[in-house]
Amino acid sequence: MIDSTHSSQDQIHHICYIGLGSNLGDRLAYLRFAIKALSEIGQVRVSRLYASPPMGPQDQPDYLNAVVELVTTLSPLALLDQLQAIEQDAGRVRKRHWGERTLDLDLLLYDQDQIQHPRLNVPHVGLMERDFVVLPLLDLLPQATVGEVRLSDVACLQSATAKAVSDLPVQDAIQSAWFQDESFMLAKRQA
Numbered sequence: 001m002i003d004s005t006h007s008s009q010d011q012i013h014h015i016c017y018i019g020l021g022s023n024l025g026d027r028l029a030y031l032r033f034a035i036k037a038l039s040e041i042g043q044v045r046v047s048r049l050y051a052s053p054p055m056g057p058q059d060q061p062d063y064l065n066a067v068v069e070l071v072t073t074l075s076p077l078a079l080l081d082q083l084q085a086i087e088q089d090a091g092r093v094r095k096r097h098w099g100e101r102t103l104d105l106d107l108l109l110y111d112q113d114q115i116q117h118p119r120l121n122v123p124h125v126g127l128m129e130r131d132f133v134v135l136p137l138l139d140l141l142p143q144a145t146v147g148e149v150r151l152s153d154v155a156c157l158q159s160a161t162a163k164a165v166s167d168l169p170v171q172d173a174i175q176s177a178w179f180q181d182e183s184f185m186l187a188k189r190q191a
């Protein structure tokens with residue numbers, strides 16, 4: 001277990017993977033907002049965009065999901081603080097447990113670290129069971145292993161329900177149209 005409170009002053013660059021999900025409101029705009037906010041923290045690469053049925057109650061919209069690779073000098077807890085701030089800035093709404101939400105950001109991997117902290121478990125506890133996380137992660141890291149397990153071998157891929165929305169990496173969309181279009185609704189900017 002690492003000291004997850006270590007300072008970022010050492011300027012060591014860490015490679016992190018962050019799961020993004022939205023199934024409420026303008027889902028694409030929330031993901032776009034999150035990707036832009038993450039790109040202001042460090043260098044990003046972004047998976048393809050996926051659509052997946054909700055976990056838990058089924059009377060809610062499908063999710064849009066993606067995974068972002070972020071290179072950052074932030075410590076794990078400082079990064080979690082940033083993720084939670086981005087969720088709040090996006091006007092995070094969560095109606096019920098396992099229910100619909102505007103924006104959910106999960107820290108999936110932080111280098112090869114294993115972190116057990118009251119606020120943070122890494123690798124993320126749901127990582128290996130969730131095809132909507134594994135598939136976009138494999139876009140970025142086709143040879144990924146978590147512990148001893150190859151991600152491309154995990155059982156949830158046998159019955160995967162998440163589907164890539166297009167073969168275009170979200171990143172290409174960012175470079176073209178996404179960030180040219182400032183019309184999406186941001187709670188922060190409206191405030």
Ligand code: AMP
Nearest residue numbers: 104105106107108119120121122123124
């Ligand atoms: P949720 O909104 O359901 O994703 O859960 C958020 C809560 O999970 C927060 O209280 C976090 O402190 C905690 N948490 C634990 N591990 C993680 C992680 N790897 N990524 C994001 N949140 C985490």
